[in-house]
Amino acid sequence: MLxxxxxRLVASIVTLWVIATATFFLMHAIPGGPFDTEKPLPPQIKAxxxxxxxxNKPLSEQYMMYMKNLLKGDLGPSLKYEGRTVNDIIAYSFPxxxxxxxxxxxxxxxLGTYLGVTAALNQGKWQDxxxxxxxxxxVTVPSFVLATFLIYVFxxxxxxxxxxxxxxxxxxxxxxxxxxxxSLSFIARLTxxxxxxxxxxxxxxxxxxxxxxxxxxxxxxxxxxxxxxxVTYLGPLTAGILTGSFVIEKIFGIPGLGREFxxxxxxxxxxxxxxxxxxDSFLLITFNFIVDILYAxxxxxxxxxx
Amino acid sequence: xxxxxLFIVLALVLAIGVSxxxxxxxxxxxGQTIKYNLGAEPATIDPQLNSxxxxxxxxxxxxxxxxxxxxxDKPIPAVAERWEISPDQLTYKFxxxxxxxxxxxxxxxxxxxxxxxxxxxxxxxxxEYAYQLWxxxxxxAISEGKMPVDQLGVKALDDYTLEVTLEGPTPYFLSxxxxxxxxxxxxxxxxxxxxxWATKPETYITNGPFKLKEWRPKDALILEKNPNWYxxxxxxxxxxxxxxxxxxxxxxxxxxxxQLDYIESPPSAEIPNLLKSGEAKVFPYLGTYFYIFNLxxxxxxxxxxxxxxxxxxxxxxxxxxxxxxxxxVENVTKGGQIPATSFVPNGIPDADGKDFKKKDYFPAxxxxxxxxxxxxxxxxxxxxxxxxxxxxxxxxxGHQAIAMAIQDMLKKNLGINIELANQEWxxxxxxxxxxxxxxxxxxxxxxxxxxxxxxxxWVSNSGQNNIGYNNPEYDKKIAAAKKxxxxxxxxxxxxxxxxxxxNDMPLVPLYYYTNIACVKDYVKDVHKSVLGFVYFENxxxxx
Numbered sequence: 001m002l003x004x005x006x007x008r009l010v011a012s013i014v015t016l017w018v019i020a021t022a023t024f025f026l027m028h029a030i031p032g033g034p035f036d037t038e039k040p041l042p043p044q045i046k047a048x049x050x051x052x053x054x055x056n057k058p059l060s061e062q063y064m065m066y067m068k069n070l071l072k073g074d075l076g077p078s079l080k081y082e083g084r085t086v087n088d089i090i091a092y093s094f095p096x097x098x099x100x101x102x103x104x105x106x107x108x109x110x111l112g113t114y115l116g117v118t119a120a121l122n123q124g125k126w127q128d129x130x131x132x133x134x135x136x137x138x139v140t141v142p143s144f145v146l147a148t149f150l151i152y153v154f155x156x157x158x159x160x161x162x163x164x165x166x167x168x169x170x171x172x173x174x175x176x177x178x179x180x181x182x183s184l185s186f187i188a189r190l191t192x193x194x195x196x197x198x199x200x201x202x203x204x205x206x207x208x209x210x211x212x213x214x215x216x217x218x219x220x221x222x223x224x225x226x227x228x229x230x231v232t233y234l235g236p237l238t239a240g241i242l243t244g245s246f247v248i249e250k251i252f253g254i255p256g257l258g259r260e261f262x263x264x265x266x267x268x269x270x271x272x273x274x275x276x277x278x279x280d281s282f283l284l285i286t287f288n289f290i291v292d293i294l295y296a297x298x299x300x301x302x303x304x305x306x
Numbered sequence: 307x308x309x310x311x312l313f314i315v316l317a318l319v320l321a322i323g324v325s326x327x328x329x330x331x332x333x334x335x336x337g338q339t340i341k342y343n344l345g346a347e348p349a350t351i352d353p354q355l356n357s358x359x360x361x362x363x364x365x366x367x368x369x370x371x372x373x374x375x376x377x378x379d380k381p382i383p384a385v386a387e388r389w390e391i392s393p394d395q396l397t398y399k400f401x402x403x404x405x406x407x408x409x410x411x412x413x414x415x416x417x418x419x420x421x422x423x424x425x426x427x428x429x430x431x432x433x434e435y436a437y438q439l440w441x442x443x444x445x446x447a448i449s450e451g452k453m454p455v456d457q458l459g460v461k462a463l464d465d466y467t468l469e470v471t472l473e474g475p476t477p478y479f480l481s482x483x484x485x486x487x488x489x490x491x492x493x494x495x496x497x498x499x500x501x502x503w504a505t506k507p508e509t510y511i512t513n514g515p516f517k518l519k520e521w522r523p524k525d526a527l528i529l530e531k532n533p534n535w536y537x538x539x540x541x542x543x544x545x546x547x548x549x550x551x552x553x554x555x556x557x558x559x560x561x562x563x564x565q566l567d568y569i570e571s572p573p574s575a576e577i578p579n580l581l582k583s584g585e586a587k588v589f590p591y592l593g594t595y596f597y598i599f600n601l602x603x604x605x606x607x608x609x610x611x612x613x614x615x616x617x618x619x620x621x622x623x624x625x626x627x628x629x630x631x632x633x634x635v636e637n638v639t640k641g642g643q644i645p646a647t648s649f650v651p652n653g654i655p656d657a658d659g660k661d662f663k664k665k666d667y668f669p670a671x672x673x674x675x676x677x678x679x680x681x682x683x684x685x686x687x688x689x690x691x692x693x694x695x696x697x698x699x700x701x702x703x704g705h706q707a708i709a710m711a712i713q714d715m716l717k718k719n720l721g722i723n724i725e726l727a728n729q730e731w732x733x734x735x736x737x738x739x740x741x742x743x744x745x746x747x748x749x750x751x752x753x754x755x756x757x758x759x760x761x762x763x764w765v766s767n768s769g770q771n772n773i774g775y776n777n778p779e780y781d782k783k784i785a786a787a788k789k790x791x792x793x794x795x796x797x798x799x800x801x802x803x804x805x806x807x808x809n810d811m812p813l814v815p816l817y818y819y820t821n822i823a824c825v826k827d828y829v830k831d832v833h834k835s836v837l838g839f840v841y842f843e844n845x846x847x848x849x
Contacts, residue, residue, distance in 0.1 A: 032732025037357070038749075040739045041434055042769045044450045048432040082350030083501040084523075092523055151559045163559040164551055164566075166525070253551040253560075255524035268732055 012285045023277045034079040034268040075275035080267045086275035097244030097256035104176045108184035116191025138185025147178035147251045164253040179248045194226040235291035239284040343557050343569040344548040347524045352504035353489035354426040357434040359838040362486045366839050368512040369489035381480040395475035395791045402466040407534040409517045416462035418490035424455040438487040443471040475791040478756040515843035542846035567826045577641045586824045588642035590653050592752035592836040593819035602774025604741040611693035612744045620684040622811040627677035628719040632670045638711045645670035646815035650757045657797040662757050667808040674719045689721025696725045699747035700734040738772050757800045775812040
């Protein structure tokens, strides 16, 4: 186990380095820079700006500088937002995205598995069909359509919920629904098919034959094995949802991290692009790592070996 | 597992959603608070570093310059209670009022202006809008690093007298002193925290009608009345909540639910209905939307055949006349825009006090007969033998719709084919600035209320001249206007310059911009300037 963890750790660092390096050079290869503006700046003013942020140095030197600071955990100043560092922006925005993300992951996980189990146990019946209709809608309707629809119905027409903002519990309802629609549906489908697969196995028949109660059979024996694909999906899902959604944050005016990534690219805010790429990759790698360890806990047959 | 359980859960989820409504129902706050959508997180609200309209709106409400713009965008005394202008218009002496105070209680002094202006042109500050101060003696040379900052033509004769020396006569200088870049800042405040002073309410020491109460990045910026402002008894508004909602559709939804009182640029598809219902209003905005031809030698590298065709002024005029601008604003843009029949838009006063825009250089509906004739004279009767021309624009549905309408008009009216290509915003800017195009979209918003802001960009050595337009006659008129102290003669020179420009037709004006905003009827006297900044000092709520 320890060997495995060490090996994974080294691999993770190499992965991060490759991602950071590739992003650095790709990002500088896109035409247009942070100081190309609607009204072209006089050359001397542009030069002053580039000097201020060290963008006048050769690319290789900028790269070395960046990597050196990165090792110290310093992600540099934002080129767009005066007086704010990328570290500040992540520290400020990530908790918001994470709060929304955790609620969404929990809701879609609980409700998704519940719907999936219900559908599987009632295979072919109307409950199953209803869940499948919901799940198909959830997967196919894009979140921005769902979000706009929710705002129109619940805020504009019914005046039940605030249209925008992120200040109290009532502000969570629509973003969570819009953000979680897809993952909930995906989890429901995954649970259903996985559970259907498991309950046909011999050991389930054995359990039933032993006279165990239905709930024990389903929740202790069947669901545990049926959950493995869901756990696999949970790693990238959590990392993705925690770092925020551009669309949902933009529509609901939520001050999270998701918007920064996309606007960072539009603005050619180099340090922001780099900082967020590294941060997002770090989260993704971490969660995949946690998932791998969870496998071993859920399924004793899986051994983590170096 | 009972079937009904599924529905209990679903009902519960719904019930939770519904039960939260109590919180938002009391959203409609009473009192003098305006909820305004700023539209985006300002990159900075530091007066010297800002170059965006959203930042400018925060700055003009938090700061007070030597002058302020009134409801008609005319400069009126602010921190300067009076001034004297030398006969050659090169020296301004401003007398500052003695009761102007900063939010921390200290008096506003002439030295604060000197520091702020030197800071703006200092290359170390690296201010994008440094060039807004190049009217002041030595401003440009200091920005280039050729002179020390203390050589800037601004001196504090004493605590309350400021003397400014200009490079040339600048009839709009008193408007410039109301511009965000010219706002005073305090040396001790800035130097204590040069990076972060303008991000925190504690250190954002200002001298205007409002002060910063809170800044929640990407969420809201809260301003409150500044009791230290000399005119504070006239300010009725207690709080301005500036939201930073980028999505226009949700902004409109929030406007309808009462979460916002004032939003700008509603979704274009909704504008005709909003205007009809009276929810939206059209505000003048000093800007022109136009297309440019690449007349620089670079065009030949892009496409030699097309470059040759557009070099012929008759071709450019034919294209210009084949466009029906009325149809574009009525059927395509639909936002109350005004068809452009000149380059300088309506809304700038001439020397006689009337509008500078006096003539239509061509009919708004176009003139297809004339266009066909010109194209035939240029050697392309009915578009025969005319090379394919590529029109580039930055990716946006609005620009695309206009480009498609024009493509259609040129095909129908002249028989020439235009190919459309879109580019991502920053890529587009680079392509355009490096003159790697044949035909491209452009838009220009005035920096100050004077025709010069539209005309001096096309002199041959201007950094903004991405057309590569080069007419020595034109350069001469602009240079003469910049030296002319007599307002009537100066305006005459600018009229003559625009005549030359419109005769050479290196660009195709399409329409004059407008600002569309949705304003609740209980919101009174918010002033939206023609430069796009929003002033709240006279605003109030009347429910």
